[in-house]
Amino acid sequence: MTNDPASSPAPGGPSGAAAAWRGAAYGASFGETERRDSWWLQPLVQGLALLVLGAYATWAAFQGVHYRFGNYLSPFYSPLMKPKWWPLSPALLVLGAPLGFRGTCYYYRKAYYRAFFADPTACAVGEPRKGYVGESRFPFVLQNVHRYLIYLAIPILFFLWWDVVNAFTFEGRFGIGLGSIAILASNTLLTLYTFSCHSLRHLVGGRVDCFSCAVAGGPRRRAWLGASWLNSHHMGWAWWSLCAVCSADLYVRLCSMGVIHDVRLF
Numbered sequence: 607m608t609n610d611p612a613s614s615p616a617p618g619g620p621s622g623a624a625a626a627w628r629g630a631a632y633g634a635s636f637g638e639t640e641r642r643d644s645w646w647l648q649p650l651v652q653g654l655a656l657l658v659l660g661a662y663a664t665w666a667a668f669q670g671v672h673y674r675f676g677n678y679l680s681p682f683y684s685p686l687m688k689p690k691w692w693p694l695s696p697a698l699l700v701l702g703a704p705l706g707f708r709g710t711c712y713y714y715r716k717a718y719y720r721a722f723f724a725d726p727t728a729c730a731v732g733e734p735r736k737g738y739v740g741e742s743r744f745p746f747v748l749q750n751v752h753r754y755l756i757y758l759a760i761p762i763l764f765f766l767w768w769d770v771v772n773a774f775t776f777e778g779r780f781g782i783g784l785g786s787i788a789i790l791a792s793n794t795l796l797t798l799y800t801f802s803c804h805s806l807r808h809l810v811g812g813r814v815d816c817f818s819c820a821v822a823g824g825p826r827r828r829a830w831l832g833a834s835w836l837n838s839h840h841m842g843w844a845w846w847s848l849c850a851v852c853s854a855d856l857y858v859r860l861c862s863m864g865v866i867h868d869v870r871l872f
């Protein structure tokens with residue numbers, strides 16, 4: 607850590623983590639820190655996970671085949687659209703909104719800024735550059751579109767839940783297969799991820815200074831409390847939903863390719 611006086615807490619000033627943060631921000635070289643914990647482990651694991659899951663999702667989206675098996679539809683291809691004039695994979699027609707929504711998510715931004723840019727590296731760890739402009743300039747200023755992408759992400763959930771209904775319908779009757787459960791789990795987690803969004807929480811109640819003075823203040827407060835609880839687990843929903851959606855696609859794909867057979871439970 608630097609000997610710059612700015613890195614030492616002033617009498618009556620910030621202490622502990624806050625002082626350490628100041629130390630990193632003011633003059634520490636890249637990676638320099640007084641932290642003794644494995645601060646690099648989380649960005650490393652998260653970066654690897656994002657690479658693996660992102661590579662699988664990209665590969666699956668470009669395939670354009672084996673996305674359907676009987677009444678199961680891969681969530682990457684929902685809603686399924688196959689216009690005659692479109693020569694590529696149908697997933698490429700529908701993935702823009704969910705991909706944009708996830709790519710600009712406040713949590714994922716934190717994860718991939720740390721994992722891939724090391725900027726910020728971690729709390730109280732020296733950064734690779736000193737001129738921080740945040741997301742106020744191109745291209746990162748475009749991340750602010752996230753608050754609008756929520757309006758596209760929510761309607762897609764209706765299609766995904768219709769896929770769940772279909773996944774539990776075998777030859778016109780209710781049934782349960784392992785694929786039904788995989789698709790249900792995927793879409794449940796996608797719904798929890800979407801409804802735990804920071805932008806949605808703000809929409810529900812973030813702009814209200816006084817619930818008892820606002821129109822429908824009581825229900826809005828309850829909705830805001832629910833959104834706040836979901837939001838406090840947003841990181842978990844982000845990871846579980848990403849794993850679940852890839853798993854559901856993989857299950858449908860392997861069944862369609864004949865590598866495995868769907869297991870009917872009911």
Ligand code: FES
Pocket residue numbers: 707708711712713714752799800802803804805806840
């Ligand atoms: S903040 Fe993560 S989805 Fe909106």
